[in-house]
Ligand SMILES: [Zn+2]
């Protein structure tokens with residue numbers, strides 16, 4: 001009887017960890033904007049709201065806006081810096097078709113002022129040929 005209970009516990013723990021993993025997958029921010037996939041680190045320090053803003057900024061840099069903040073003006077920004085990956089799909093007609101780029105994104109927690117710097121890029125096999 002005791003053995004049966006411990007087996008049940010093991011199954012429950014296994015089930016629990018499986019559920020835990022799939023939940024984590026959903027938290028690691030992936031955004032699809034137009035024909036671009038923006039991928040944040042699964043342990044990203046950026047909040048979900050912030051990730052959305054940064055993803056939009058990477059795809060549409062012309063929309064970048066920063067509000068002036070008095071505290072930042074006096075004491076400097078409260079910056080977080082992280083690497084963000086973008087995949088721009090179907091930039092080439094033939095394989096490898098998609099462009100993967102790495103950006104260092106620096107964003108202020110207070111005012112939201114964000115700068116992006118491309119640190120690398122390479123073409124990947126991702127989308128099939130038409
Ligand atoms: Zn700031």
Ligand SMILES: [Zn+2]
Pocket residue numbers: 088089090097098126127
């Ligand atoms: Zn692709």
